[in-house]
Amino acid sequence: MDSTRGGIALVGFDADDTLWKSQDYFDEAQAEFERIVGAYVDLTDAGDRLYAVEKGNLALFGYGVKGMVLSMIEAAVAITEARISAADVHRIVELGKGLLRHPVELLPGVREAVERIAADMPVVLITKGDLFHQEAKVRDSGLSDLFxxxxxxxxxxxxxxxxxxxxxxxxxxxxxxxxxxxRSDIAPVLELGGWGVHVPYHTTWAHEAEAQLLHGGERMRSIAGLGQLPMAMQELTALARS
Known part of the structure; x- marks a missing residue:
């Protein structure tokens, strides 16, 4: 990459819930998890208890489906006081397999938006999560040639x-x-002195919602969808050159 010129020289794209659907499937799996443990105990905070276990396990399991499933099993054992059946533990494992098998569904206008930006400057993809699963999604997205x-x-x-x-x-x-x-895409980059374009998704995992912008809010633009990205990029490019 050429770092000698002024202004914007490189654009990074997140993947899950920026380029393609992801959290919707996790939400559906969590709802089914709550139905499974709900057969054993009557409670309204199963989702919160699951998240507490997931958050505690991040340092061990990292992000992604496999860590979620292991946390689901741990939470189910705790919530049901070890009364959950082997058959229902198997149902939880099947939830994870279903998440891993989901087809990649691009969000509206994604390829056109990335192509338009890539025509003007280099673009890279930066995503986090389980290596095997993310590699499969990138491959199946049909977008890898753009980055x-x-x-x-x-x-x-x-x-x-x-x-x-x-x-x-x-x-x-x-x-x-x-x-x-x-939390993951914008705040760290702004903290370092970079620029950000926030594209909110209609559903967000609780962990990603725990975010505060302490630095550089003036270097960020929020848009409703990637169709508005070229205009946001024009604004940020002009600011970066000034």
Whole structure:
């Protein structure tokens, strides 16, 4: 990458819930999990209890379907006081397999938007989660040919982005990240001095919703969909050059 020119030199795209549907399927799996444990105990906070287990396991399991399923089993045992049957544990495992088999469904206008940006400057894909599953989704999306590089990382935080900037050969102020998660896609990049385009999705995992923009809000634009990305990029490019 050429880091010598001024302004924006590179655009990064998130994948899940930015380019294709993802959280919808996780929400459906969680609803089924709540129905399974609801047969054993009458409670209204099964989702919250599951999230507490998931959050505690992130450092061990990381992000993705497999970590969610292991956390579901752990939470189900705790919620039912170990009364859950082997058959219902198997149902939870099948929920995970179903998530891994879901086809990749691109969001409206995605390919056109990425192609338009890629016609003007290099674009990269930066996603996190289970390596095997994310590689499969990228392959099945039909978008891999548009990206100069595809990075699947275990976490999206300032340290990870700083490492990627060094590898890409760009300064933070030359980079724009496009994504649905303030926590993972936008806040870390703004903190380092980069730019962000937030594309909110209609549903967000609780962990990704835990975010505060403490730095650089003036370097971010929010859009309703990727069809508005070219206009947002024009604004940020002009600001970066000024």
């Amino acid at each position: 100069r590089r595809i990075e699947i990382v275990s976490e999206k935080d300032p340290r990870t982005y700083a490492r990627l900037f060094a590898e890409f050969g760009v300064e933070p102020g030359q980079f724009v990240m496009v994504g649905n998660s303030l």
